[in-house]
Amino acid sequence: MEGKLRVGVIGCGEISSNHVLGYLNSARYEIVALADLSEQAMHDFDKQFSEHDDYKPEHFTDAREMLEKSELDVVSVGVWDMGHAPMTIAAAASGVKAILCEKPMSDTTGSAADMMLVCRRNGVKLAIGHQRRFLPAYNLAKQMIGDGEIGEPRLITTAARDGLPNYSSHLADMYRYLLGDPECVWVMGNVERETDQWARAIPIEDKAFAVFGFDNGAQAMILSGLTSEHGFGARIYGSDGMIELSVDDLKIMNSKSDGWQEHKPDGDFAKYGFDNFEMIEAGAAQAREFARWITGEIEEYRGVATNGYKALEMVHAVYESARTHAQVEMPLKTRTHPLAEMIDSGHLPVRYPGRYDIRNRTLRGENTTLDTKNV
Numbered sequence: 074m075e076g077k078l079r080v081g082v083i084g085c086g087e088i089s090s091n092h093v094l095g096y097l098n099s100a101r102y103e104i105v106a107l108a109d110l111s112e113q114a115m116h117d118f119d120k121q122f123s124e125h126d127d128y129k130p131e132h133f134t135d136a137r138e139m140l141e142k143s144e145l146d147v148v149s150v151g152v153w154d155m156g157h158a159p160m161t162i163a164a165a166a167s168g169v170k171a172i173l174c175e176k177p178m179s180d181t182t183g184s185a186a187d188m189m190l191v192c193r194r195n196g197v198k199l200a201i202g203h204q205r206r207f208l209p210a211y212n213l214a215k216q217m218i219g220d221g222e223i224g225e226p227r228l229i230t231t232a233a234r235d236g237l238p239n240y241s242s243h244l245a246d247m248y249r250y251l252l253g254d255p256e257c258v259w260v261m262g263n264v265e266r267e268t269d270q271w272a273r274a275i276p277i278e279d280k281a282f283a284v285f286g287f288d289n290g291a292q293a294m295i296l297s298g299l300t301s302e303h304g305f306g307a308r309i310y311g312s313d314g315m316i317e318l319s320v321d322d323l324k325i326m327n328s329k330s331d332g333w334q335e336h337k338p339d340g341d342f343a344k345y346g347f348d349n350f351e352m353i354e355a356g357a358a359q360a361r362e363f364a365r366w367i368t369g370e371i372e373e374y375r376g377v378a379t380n381g382y383k384a385l386e387m388v389h390a391v392y393e394s395a396r397t398h399a400q401v402e403m404p405l406k407t408r409t410h411p412l413a414e415m416i417d418s419g420h421l422p423v424r425y426p427g428r429y430d431i432r433n434r435t436l437r438g439e440n441t442t443l444d445t446k447n448v
């Protein structure tokens with residue numbers, strides 16, 4: 074296992090299991106430590122991965138003890154959103170080389186900026202897990218758009234649900250990726266919140282509508298919770314054609330194409346149509362490029378934290394637009410959570426009281442709400 078990057082995982086839940094699978098499939102890492110408040114969570118990981126030669130982790134119920142004792146190169150942060158900043162900052166200060174933190178980057182843009190600051194100060198490479206940047210269909214769509222196959226890109230439309238930072242931070246990141254990472258220069262939107270709905274201990278809206286303007290003249294639009302449609306695909310309209318993209322495949326039509334042309338690209342780690350193709354391919358491709366970046370084989374990494382920050386900033390700007398009743402010029406100046414500001418100030422009263430969290434299904438034991446002291 075010499076030469077492999079030593080990984081410790083903080084928070085052994087749903088998405089971290091995909092990080093571990095990606096690390097193992099990419100063959101660039103060994104998993105040497107796990108930290109979770111729940112012993113059971115770590116045992117569940119052992120059951121899933123212990124057959125693998127590169128999986129021999131020590132267990133810790135205290136993440137800081139793991140950081141102190143395990144001589145890690147890489148840390149995965151897979152706790153709930155409000156734990157991203159404290160855990161990333163602790164990992165950065167402990168002297169690791171790189172951190173892969175889950176999306177949304179944090180619960181506020183202020184704490185996300187702190188994460189980047191502490192990583193910069195300690196020379197740590199910080200990445201955010203918008204793993205769909207690594208999907209073959211996304212890459213093909215990006216290439217087609219860049220090659221002018223639909224002319225000038227004009228509008229991307231998408232359908233979402235389950236809260237903007239939770240779900241649509243992926244979409245915000247996707248718009249920028251497909252368009253070649255232009256700057257988002259303005260945002261306008263509105264939200265409805267009649268129920269006391271939360272996602273992983275962060276308040277979310279019931280419905281949202283948002284438009285994003287980019288410095289290349291293109292625009293993107295989210296309808297969230299407004300129709301039954303949702304997904305991590307998109308319709309991309311250009312001056313000379315359009316693309317319908319899903320996470321697995323795409324079809325394109327333009328003035329030369331004589332109708333729709335379908336494309337079903339294979340990945341490097343899974344063939345098109347393979348069960349759970351999206352997560353397997355994206356997880357391993359993300360891990361492989363992350364390793365190349367950490368070891369200096371490549372200079373640029375597509376999941377670098379500045380991109381994760383911009384995705385968070387875009388969805389929080391929708392809330393800020395609803396809060397201020399105005400078009401928000403980027404960069405976003407408000408560094409707290411604008412939806413929480415509206416709720417706390419009474420600007421957005423709940424019509425149907427009774428708090429519930431759409432992600433409480435992953436809590437363990439008798440817990441029905443998260444103990445936020447321990448996130």
Ligand SMILES: NC(=O)c1ccc[n+]([C@@H]2O[C@H](COP(=O)([O-])OP(=O)(O)OC[C@H]3O[C@@H](n4cnc5c(N)ncnc54)[C@H](O)[C@@H]3O)[C@@H](O)[C@H]2O)c1
Nearest residue numbers: 084085086087088109110114151152154175176435447448
């Ligand atoms: N990239 C994606 O597609 C994707 C998919 C799902 C979740 N996510 C993100 O991943 C994060 C985690 O979500 P999840 O659904 O995997 O959560 P989860 O509830 O499945 O797992 C979280 C784990 O963290 C542990 N934990 C909590 N506090 C801890 C602490 N202080 N120290 C150590 N462990 C601690 C919990 O015990 C639990 O096992 C969220 O921010 C979410 O938005 C991303």
